[in-house]
Amino acid sequence: MNKSEIYSKFENLIGYLHRLNVNIELWSPRSADIIIPIFVFIFGFFYNLHFALIGFQPLDGSIVFDGGWKILNGQIPFRDFSSPAGTTPSLIQAIFFLFGVGWIQYFAHSSFFNGLFGVISYIWFRKEGGNILLSGSLSFLSVLFFYPPVGFPFIETHSIFFSILMLLMASLAVREPRFIYIFGIFSAFLLGFLSKQIPITILALGVPILLIRVKSKDLKRILLYSAYSIIILTVAIFLINWILGIDWREEFFYLFQITFGTGQDRFSGIQAITQNQSSGSLSIKSAFVVLKFLFDFILVFDPHKYSVKLFYLLLISTGVILYYLKKKKDRFEVSEERIKSISQILLALLFFSSAVFYSAVSKNQPQIGFVQFFFFFAFICLSFSKSTRTPYYLILLILSFLITKEFHSNVNKTRMANDMMYVEPTEKIDLGYFEFKWRLPDIYEKRVSYSDYKSFTEFAKKNPENILYLGDMTAFLGLSGKRSYFPALWYHTDLSIPSSKFKTQHETFQKKVLENIRTYQIKYIVFEGSQDKFSEMTSLKDLEMIEEYISKNEKDRSKIGNLIIVRIF
Numbered sequence: 001m002n003k004s005e006i007y008s009k010f011e012n013l014i015g016y017l018h019r020l021n022v023n024i025e026l027w028s029p030r031s032a033d034i035i036i037p038i039f040v041f042i043f044g045f046f047y048n049l050h051f052a053l054i055g056f057q058p059l060d061g062s063i064v065f066d067g068g069w070k071i072l073n074g075q076i077p078f079r080d081f082s083s084p085a086g087t088t089p090s091l092i093q094a095i096f097f098l099f100g101v102g103w104i105q106y107f108a109h110s111s112f113f114n115g116l117f118g119v120i121s122y123i124w125f126r127k128e129g130g131n132i133l134l135s136g137s138l139s140f141l142s143v144l145f146f147y148p149p150v151g152f153p154f155i156e157t158h159s160i161f162f163s164i165l166m167l168l169m170a171s172l173a174v175r176e177p178r179f180i181y182i183f184g185i186f187s188a189f190l191l192g193f194l195s196k197q198i199p200i201t202i203l204a205l206g207v208p209i210l211l212i213r214v215k216s217k218d219l220k221r222i223l224l225y226s227a228y229s230i231i232i233l234t235v236a237i238f239l240i241n242w243i244l245g246i247d248w249r250e251e252f253f254y255l256f257q258i259t260f261g262t263g264q265d266r267f268s269g270i271q272a273i274t275q276n277q278s279s280g281s282l283s284i285k286s287a288f289v290v291l292k293f294l295f296d297f298i299l300v301f302d303p304h305k306y307s308v309k310l311f312y313l314l315l316i317s318t319g320v321i322l323y324y325l326k327k328k329k330d331r332f333e334v335s336e337e338r339i340k341s342i343s344q345i346l347l348a349l350l351f352f353s354s355a356v357f358y359s360a361v362s363k364n365q366p367q368i369g370f371v372q373f374f375f376f377f378a379f380i381c382l383s384f385s386k387s388t389r390t391p392y393y394l395i396l397l398i399l400s401f402l403i404t405k406e407f408h409s410n411v412n413k414t415r416m417a418n419d420m421m422y423v424e425p426t427e428k429i430d431l432g433y434f435e436f437k438w439r440l441p442d443i444y445e446k447r448v449s450y451s452d453y454k455s456f457t458e459f460a461k462k463n464p465e466n467i468l469y470l471g472d473m474t475a476f477l478g479l480s481g482k483r484s485y486f487p488a489l490w491y492h493t494d495l496s497i498p499s500s501k502f503k504t505q506h507e508t509f510q511k512k513v514l515e516n517i518r519t520y521q522i523k524y525i526v527f528e529g530s531q532d533k534f535s536e537m538t539s540l541k542d543l544e545m546i547e548e549y550i551s552k553n554e555k556d557r558s559k560i561g562n563l564i565i566v567r568i569f
Contacts, residue, residue: 033126036136037119044115044143052107052151053431055439057418058448058472059536060364063490064153065106068093069478070489072101078246081487082496082509084254086155087194088162090489093153101478104431107152114147117161121378124168127175128344128382137397138378141404145371149417155196156358156368162192163203164375167347170210177218182225186233197259198361199369202354209346213339253505258498341383348379365417370407374400419443443536447529448473452561456480456526459560465569466520468513471528472535485516491535493542510545517549517568525550527564 067090070081077083077090089109096109122139130138147157166188173181185207192200214222241248355372377400381393411417419441427450429436438450453476460467460480467482472491477484487509488496498505516522527534534540540547553568 029132032132032136036132036139037122040118040122040136040139040143041115043140044118044146045111047143048114048147048151049107049111049434051148051412051415052110053103053434054151054437055415055418055420056152057150057420057441058444058475059490060150060154061152061418062473062475063155064089064093064109065478066474066484067489068097068106069101070484072097073483075484076244076246078251078254079244081489082250082254083489084259084495085194085196086489088191089153089155089158089195092158097478101481102431103429103436103479104434106475110147110151110153110157113153113158113161114143117146117164118143120165120168124164124171125378125382127168127171128379129340130382130385134381134385134393134397137401138381141400142371142374142378144404144408144412145374148412149365149367149370151415151418154368156199156364159192159196159199160203160369160371162188162195163200163206166192166200167203167206167210170207173222174210174213174218177214177221177225179225179228182222183229183232186226186229190233193255197255199354199358202357203350206347206350209343209350212343213336253498253502254496258495258502258505344379344383348376348383351379352376365419367407367411367417370411415439444472447471447562449561452563455560456563459565463524465523468517468522468525469528470525470534470540471563473528483520485520485522487512487516491538493538495537497538497542499542507545510543513543513546514549521569523567523569525566525568527566529562531564531566 063086067077067083067086071077071090071094075081077087083090093106093109096105099105118139121142122135125135125138126132146160147154150157166185169181169184169188172178173185189200189204211222240246241251351372355369355376358369358372359366377396381396384393384396414420420439424437427438429438438453440448448471453473456476457480460476460482466485467477468485469477469482470486470491474484474486474490476482490496493499494501498509500506532540540550550566550568555567555569557564557566559565
């Protein structure tokens with residue numbers, strides 16, 4: 001075969017791809033925009049529910065459960081308990097608990113949001129110019145990456161949800177500047193910020209990126225609606241604080257001061273890695289070393305590194321196609337389309353940077369934030385779909401499906417993000433139509449077992465007196481019908497519990513614990529594992545006033561499995 005024949009076949013292939021792309025773009029049945037979101041929602045709900053019912057991570061998994069249970073019992077965030085993160089998902093969980101307090105209501109919460117995430121992703125992709133094939137495929141893939149790695153309601157994941165909702169509102173606002181869209185941007189940001197600060201704060205940079213599309217005649221209206229929205233939300237916050245008796249200083253401390261200190265400590269560690277030892281400057285070589293480390297760490301879910309190779313191939317393909325488009329200038333000449341394509345590429349880079357930053361700074365498993373890498377490729381695909389007559393995005397889509405297959409097999413099925421390599425357990429909890437397969441990370445199996453769960457539930461039912469549970473598995477309280485009296489959503493020194501370096505708040509917090517013990521006549525204090533180290537992130541030495549109170553008032557102690565029960569009244 002000579003060069004002319006090869007060139008002819010290549011031209012025929014390009015021609016076929018052009019015709020295929022035209023047919024794909026023209027295929028737009030009216031029912032598709034209704035049927036596809038419904039299918040994605042149902043699939044996303046049950047896909048997440050299936051994996052949520054496999055194993056549990058006590059430290060992260062109990063946060064929203066305990067928060068929802070506290071609120072259901074009339075406790076108020078920032079007044080009755082510290083809430084540096086998790087306020088929004090806890091409020092939502094309280095609504096789900098109206099239908100009963102149990103595992104299924106808990107997992108239905110995260111599954112509902114997983115399905116809803118697929119729906120808003122589909123709507124956003126369509127509004128960004130994606131055809132039905134591309135938008136449907138991307139929204140289908142999104143529900144495999146979003147909630148299933150953790151399964152249960154999780155503060156970071158909710159923050160990402162509201163980030164995407166915020167950017168959808170911004171995308172709608174630049175097309176048609178209406179007050180409801182602008183108000184939606186700020187409302188979604190607030191809800192995301194009260195879920196977890198880092199994801200929403202970074203992805204909020206996507207709003208000004210989208211605003212580069214705004215026509216000059218609409219800019220004034222957007223600024224005016226923004227001012228109205230800020231005023232309304234500010235007044236609403238002040239009224240809620242006043243009506244519920246929330247001290248704004250307490251709110252500021254937990255939302256900003258203590259969390260900023262924790263974030264600064266983690267970020268300084270990343271800076272130390274990336275700095276050049278001799279000059280303190282970041283060299284190109286060290287930057288590549290860090291990026292390689294991050295990619296390998298992020299894609300650690302594949303023991304054979306097959307997905308790592310696919311991921312690199314995806315990046316290389318993206319770069320080659322971008323270079324080819326720039327060289328051939330195979331793009332629309334319409335100025336608005338150029339601006340839109342540029343903004344989509346900038347959004348893609350923002351998602352990429354956010355995913356890397358999240359993996360570097362957060363102490364959570366990087367697979368939880370992998371959905372942000374997915375949105376990087378989603379917006380690259382969207383940019384390609386309108387900037388060229390050739391459907392290059394199909395190449396990226398095929399590679400994305402292959403990576404998703406590996407993610408499904410090596411993360412979701414194994415429960416890797418919950419610190420497990422899942423094996424079929426012998427203990428199962430009957431939930432009616434479903435079964436909860438009991439499995440905890442190895443580090444927790446030594447501290448709280450399935451028999452401890454059953455024993456604690458029986459103990460709580462036999463003893464009507466109030467209990468203070470000190471441990472990460474605070475979900476035990478709601479499951480056994482016992483109120484939660486510890487004034488923090490979870491046990492984490494210098495995040496939910498102020499240490500001695502915040503002297504005033506440290507003393508105030510401990511006094512609140514002691515006040516609750518006396519006011520509610522708490523008879524038993526239950527320690528998970530051991531008294532000194534009852535939590536992964538907190539020890540009793542961090543709470544010296546409580547430690548002293550227990551030593552002075554202890555009447556007797558007993559054990560049920562790995563749980564230590566101290567009677568103080």
